[in-house]
Amino acid sequence: MRRTALILAPWVLMVMIWYAVALSGLVNASLMPTPHQVAARFWELANGGRLPRDIWMSTQRVFLGVALGIALAVPVGFLLGWYQGLRSFVDPVINFFRALPPIALIPLVVVYFGIGEPAKVIILFYASFFAGVIVMYEGIAQISPIFVRVARTLGASDLEIFRKVIVPLTVPHILTALRVALGVAWATLVASELIAAQQGLGALIQNAGSFFQLDIIYVGIICIGFIALSMDLALRAASRRLVAWQDRIGS
Amino acid sequence: MSAPACETPRIVFYRVSVEFDTAHGPLRVVEDVSFSVRDREFVAIIGPSGCGKTTMMNIVAGFVQPTGGSVTLDGRPVGGPGPERGVIFQEYGVFPWLTVEQNIAFGLNLAANRLPAAEKAQIVQRYMGLMGLGDFAKAYPKHLSGGMRQRLAIARAYAVKPQFLLMDEPFGALDAQTRSNMQDLLLEVLAAEGKTVMLITHSVEEAIYLSSKIIVVTARPSRIREVIDVPFAYPRDEGLHERAEFGELRSHIRDLVMKEYAAQQRQTARNLE
Ligand SMILES: Nc1ncnc2c1ncn2[C@@H]1O[C@H](COP(=O)(O)OP(=O)(O)OP(=O)(O)O)[C@@H](O)[C@H]1O
Ligand SMILES: [Mg+2]
Numbered sequence: 001m002r003r004t005a006l007i008l009a010p011w012v013l014m015v016m017i018w019y020a021v022a023l024s025g026l027v028n029a030s031l032m033p034t035p036h037q038v039a040a041r042f043w044e045l046a047n048g049g050r051l052p053r054d055i056w057m058s059t060q061r062v063f064l065g066v067a068l069g070i071a072l073a074v075p076v077g078f079l080l081g082w083y084q085g086l087r088s089f090v091d092p093v094i095n096f097f098r099a100l101p102p103i104a105l106i107p108l109v110v111v112y113f114g115i116g117e118p119a120k121v122i123i124l125f126y127a128s129f130f131a132g133v134i135v136m137y138e139g140i141a142q143i144s145p146i147f148v149r150v151a152r153t154l155g156a157s158d159l160e161i162f163r164k165v166i167v168p169l170t171v172p173h174i175l176t177a178l179r180v181a182l183g184v185a186w187a188t189l190v191a192s193e194l195i196a197a198q199q200g201l202g203a204l205i206q207n208a209g210s211f212f213q214l215d216i217i218y219v220g221i222i223c224i225g226f227i228a229l230s231m232d233l234a235l236r237a238a239s240r241r242l243v244a245w246q247d248r249i250g251s
Numbered sequence: 252m253s254a255p256a257c258e259t260p261r262i263v264f265y266r267v268s269v270e271f272d273t274a275h276g277p278l279r280v281v282e283d284v285s286f287s288v289r290d291r292e293f294v295a296i297i298g299p300s301g302c303g304k305t306t307m308m309n310i311v312a313g314f315v316q317p318t319g320g321s322v323t324l325d326g327r328p329v330g331g332p333g334p335e336r337g338v339i340f341q342e343y344g345v346f347p348w349l350t351v352e353q354n355i356a357f358g359l360n361l362a363a364n365r366l367p368a369a370e371k372a373q374i375v376q377r378y379m380g381l382m383g384l385g386d387f388a389k390a391y392p393k394h395l396s397g398g399m400r401q402r403l404a405i406a407r408a409y410a411v412k413p414q415f416l417l418m419d420e421p422f423g424a425l426d427a428q429t430r431s432n433m434q435d436l437l438l439e440v441l442a443a444e445g446k447t448v449m450l451i452t453h454s455v456e457e458a459i460y461l462s463s464k465i466i467v468v469t470a471r472p473s474r475i476r477e478v479i480d481v482p483f484a485y486p487r488d489e490g491l492h493e494r495a496e497f498g499e500l501r502s503h504i505r506d507l508v509m510k511e512y513a514a515q516q517r518q519t520a521r522n523l524e
Contacts (some may be wrong), residue, residue: 154364
């Protein structure tokens with residue numbers, strides 16, 4: 001009861017501040033829709049409007065981009081973390097590419113991949129891979145060599161060490177990489193949907209922008225926030241079960 | 252444990268030295284150390300912190316190569332680590348992702364130590380009970396105290412019944428009572444299974460109570476200061492602590508050890524300047 005109240009409190013506060021700003025007259029009313037106007041628009045778009053399709057398209061792109069990005073980030077991050085020697089060469093390269101904002105790459109992606117679905121997924125893949133690979137290798141590099149030593153003195157073969165020691169120690173880092181990549185992918189979504197998208201939450205926001213439909217922009221932004229939040233909560237709950245042995249669930 | 256003198260020793264250190272490359276240049280940690288350990292002998296190594304004791308043990312365990320001299324195991328140079336040499340590490344190394352019983356069973360589940368399931372379960376139960384971990388069978392190490400983790404590491408090493416036990420301050424985190432129980436338990440295990448043991452300890456009393464030979468090593472780099480034969484027969488019991496010879500031996504060793512600890516402290520102070 002108390003907990004629920006505490007969880008709800010900041011949200012209620014935000015809505016109140018929103019109302020206060022919208023109704024105070026400080027901002028021109030046409031520039032600032034009130035929460036109930038946005039809610040009404042949401043209802044309209046969700047029932048028979050374009051919103052379900054937009055959410056479906058965006059979620060699909062994010063899932064695909066993250067799945068591909070993490071599928072590559074796990075082995076690459078693992079190798080870099082495990083063979084520290086490799087890292088000193090590859091580290092600068094990774095940081096170089098990670099520093100590039102995905103939005104800056106859009107013109108190039110359009111040139112090479114056109115304006116279809118692959119172009120959007122590639123942007124998300126790029127963002128997820130570089131976010132994920134860094135989490136992976138930082139995590140793997142921190143694994144203490146003592147566990148491998150202990151396993152060896154108990155008679156473990158290389159294969160057994162991999163299956164029974166390295167894999168369990170890697171799982172938490174994969175989960176953290178997944179969480180970080182999902183967050184980054186949602187944050188990059190609007191940019192990826194700048195590429196001539198007709199559908200998707202990013203497209204919804206951009207179309208609304210060109211018609212000055214501020215309430216729809218708010219609907220789009222709030223949807224992205226809530227979907228990203230619920231995915232993060234779901235992943236966190238999964239982590240808590242999968243790696244119950246950990247002192248803290250990765251940040 | 253009183254093996255005939257002609258018997259070939261199982262572990263032989265011959266003029267061993269170890270030097271590490273560090274950021275501040277080479278660091279000599281072990282210098283010209285020679286000694287041997289016979290079958291079923293119990294050797295304790297005692298010396299100041301940072302002098303090179305763990306390094307010596309790591310050579311026998313198969314993790315460190317001597318830079319000079321040789322260490323042989325049953326006449327052959329030590330290769331990599333293996334299950335016939337059980338190691339209890341100074342930092343325990345309990346597996347955080349496994350429960351207490353899974354930790355103890357880890358070695359028993361490896362291809363190298365294949366056992367029938369019933370026997371496996373029995374060994375796990377036995378050591379969990381002996382180590383006082385029975386109520387924590389399903390707990391993860393994050394819920395255990397430091398002393399309990401140390402006992403878990405000991406149980407895991409005992410469970411695979413290694414011929415050699417290499418123990419690096421195995422009872423350091425335990426309270427006096429538990430420590431004394433663990434010492435007696437070790438003696439029981441040794442009497443029943445007959446192992447060759449190297450024990451690193453900072454406790455002179457522990458060294459005398461448990462071992463048949465004590466090697467006092469100097470401040471870094473470790474050289475052998477003195478090798479002392481402990482004249483008491485096994486089985487031993489707590490009453491040993493009250494014997495006059497025990498007291499004499501203790502003061503003799505304590506003197507040696509104190510001097511080396513002081514030397515190490517002066518060395519550390521110099522390095523800090
Ligand atoms: N792999 C390594 N590389 C460089 N230096 C090392 C390495 N291993 C140990 N040393 C250094 O060698 C010295 C001896 O270390 P060692 O762990 O053998 O000491 P110790 O006698 O076991 O000490 P303690 O009683 O505190 O456990 C220390 O100064 C340590 O910093
Ligand atoms: Mg040590």
